Amino acid sequence: MRSVKLAFYARLALILHALALILLCMYLGKTILIPLFFALLISFLLYPLALLMETKLKFPRPLASILSVLTFVISVGLLIFIISRQMVHLSKDLPLLQSRITGTLAELKDWVGDRYHLNDAQQMEYINKSVNGMMGGLANSIGTTFVGALESVVLFLFFLIFIYFILDHRRLLMNFVMALVNREHRLKVQEVVVSVRSLINRYIIGLLSEMLILFVLILVALLIFGIKYAVLIAVVAAVLNIIPYLGIYTAMAFSMLITYAGGSGSQAITIAIVMIVAHFIDANIILPRIVGGQVKINPLVTIVAVLTGHLVWGIPGMFLFIPLTAIIRIISEKVDELKPWAILISTDEQEL
Template sequence: MKSVKLAFYARLALILHAVALTLLFMYLGKTILIPLFFALLISFLLYPLALVLETRFRFPRPLASVTALLSFVLFIGSLVFIISRQVVHLSKDLPQLQTRITASLADVKDWLGDHYHLDDAQQTEYINKSVNGLMGGVANSIGTTFVGVLQTVVLFVFFLIFIYFILDHRRLLMNFVISLVNRDHRAKVQEVVFSVRTLINSYILGLLSEMVILFVLILIALEIFGIKYAVLIAVMAAVLNIIPYLGIYTAMAFSMLITYAGGSGSQAVTIAIVMIVAHFIDANIILPRIVGGRVKINPLVTIVAVLTGHLVWGVPGMFLFIPLTAIIRIISEKVEELEPWAILIGTEEKRM
């Protein structure tokens, strides 16, 4: 069967339609696709453990899959336990935070009166309107908190179920993917799947190593300066840092607020300095050496992927669209017709 050669503008129109329909499908199906894609990434990470249990310890595949899954749940549970203990201690300082905010508002009120000649009545009216609007938003959010928590729990359960079945039925899924193409291309498909699995494993392990190193560095610095809730701040910074360019500054803002609640303004400034220095070390030393060029995506495409992920899947998309873009790059490298996209997504090769 002869292939039809379309004009460039026709191919471009079809590509744009395909991209738009794909993003629309991903947006409408995010309730299922987000936990499913997370489960796929974690399954790639747990696959070596499940394989060792099957081959070396002679575990049946279902038991090996369950054991690998339980090890992941134990890791997540330990992390949640550490964070929850810190949050409980933080909640005791919330009244102190309210007092500090009230005092700061009073200082701002005096400053506005001195510099802009706004009387107390005008400032009080504006503050009351702002507070009433804020309280209304809080009341509405409280009404949906229970539903949100319940939905998160249900999605997490499905996430664990997805991981188990992907591990347990991995050969069936692999056979399905291979059967989608002609026999002449099946070797290439197997090569792509192996490359994707290797990429995801190295990328996630690299991120975990980066998180541990960044956690230790920030924790040591905060302990030296005597910052309260150093463990909580270090964990939050290490976790949010997986969101490129935006995560560390979000962590810095929350950390400064937490520090201001239980410390002083100078300690909050110290937090900002520690975060900026840690981000500099991470971006120039830790990330290139540990994560390095594993995903091989240029910075421009990385930013576009992060913003597109946020638009389509919200905060989870800011993380998930990076390995998804890397997978697209790998597929584009193996398919001749898609090689221009691999060039666009990838990085420039350094010439010696």
């Protein structure tokens, strides 16, 4: 059968239509696709452990898959345990936080009165209107928050089930992928699968290494300055830093608030300085060498991928679209018709 060579504008139109349709399907199916893609990433990470149990310890594949999932759950549980222990200590300072905020609001009220010549009755009228609106919105959102929390638990259970079945049925999934292509392309497809698995492993290990280094840097700095809840702040900053660009500033706002409750304003400012310096070191030294070198995506495409991920999948998409873009780069490098896209995504600027 003879292939038809389309004009450039026709090919561009088809590409744009296909891209729009794919993004629309990803948006509509995000409830299933987000935990499924997360499960795929974690499955690649747990694959060497499951393979070790099967080959060295002679465990059956279902048992090795279950034990690998349990290892992941225990690791996450330890992280949650460390954070919860710190949060228990933090809860003891909540009355102090309330009193500090009350004092700050009183000072703010006096400043507003002197600056804008508003008496206490006028200020209270404005505050009551704002509070009533906020409480109405809060009452409406309580049910939504409860439903959202319950939905997250259910999705997490499905996420663990997905990991188990991907590990247990990996050969079936590989046979399915091979059956989709002609025999002459199967070797190339196998190379792509191996490359993707290797990339995801290196990417996740790089992220974990980045988190550990950032945790140690922030913890040491906070201990030097005598900041309370240094472990909690360092853990929150390291975990939220996974979200590109926004995570570190969210951690900074949270850390400044709890530090102001148990310390002073100068210590809260110290927190901000430590976070900004740590983010600068991470963005310019740690991330490019440990994580950026694994995915090999140029900064422009990285920013576009993060924003597109947020548009399609929200906060999870800001993290997931980076390895997804790296997978697209690997596939594009192996397919001649897609090589221009590999050039656009990669960091290689050598002339052709």
